[in-house]
Amino acid sequence: MATTTAAISLSSDLMSSNLSVSTDTTLMKAGTENDSLDQARMGYNKIPTGTSFDLLDATTAGVDKAAKVLIANESEDETYYVTIVIDAKTIGRLYGGPDGSGDWMFIPWNQDDATHDLEVTATTGTNNISWIVFHEGETLPTQGD
């Protein structure tokens, strides 16, 4: 059985007592204790400004299935950013940063209908975006579709 884990280490000195959080989780199929996610896709895209693109297309095969998505802005300029949108709802911005310090996000992704695409719109300049999806339930389209 495949095993996929996601860990985060979060720290901040904004509060009087420094915040430090570390945790990890094993990515499982929806509602299961012992059945891990067993499919994955990954990519790297250059996103030109001005147009909203579907970075990840929702599929009905993903309805009620588990999926986890990592998206990172690999742009080196901190004034560059992409706006993340799901089903026409603006989620927020991922900025670039020097020396690979750009923003990233890691979320569960509900593909609760075919319009639940994960979209990106680039601003300031062409943004470089990397992404990984761990999921279940996908079947490939037959030839000719």
Add this chain to the structure above:
Amino acid sequence: MATTATVTLSSDIFSGFSGYSKTMTMYKDGSLVDIDSSTGFSKRKLASTTKVDLITMANELVEPLDNTGAKVYIKHTGNGKGVFDKSVGVTVLINSVEIGVLYGGDWLLMPVAVVDAEDIEVKPGSDATVVLEYVMFYEEG
């Protein structure tokens, strides 16, 4: 002051996947100036399937600056007594649009627009007790 977050992924789905790790520092809009405000680290216990606001943007004591570099971290800590049930899910939404489901032990970190009414909502999938930990970092408006 600095707020940083590192993600580390490992998987044997790809035979040649050597893992992934990335660190970000949270900055103000389009700058290398550290982000300066936070909700503080909070915990919320839920025990019904009613959808509730986890963070109500209009209620923040320090008004967030809209559409900047804000990020939110949420973790499903199980029942709060050390039991992480992967079959108990909590749906995370922004103003009624579903983002996804966190199962026991799962976490997320995502950008948020922090616009008033674009609240972060959560909806447990059952009446089982679940405890969420969360913190939002944002730029003061």
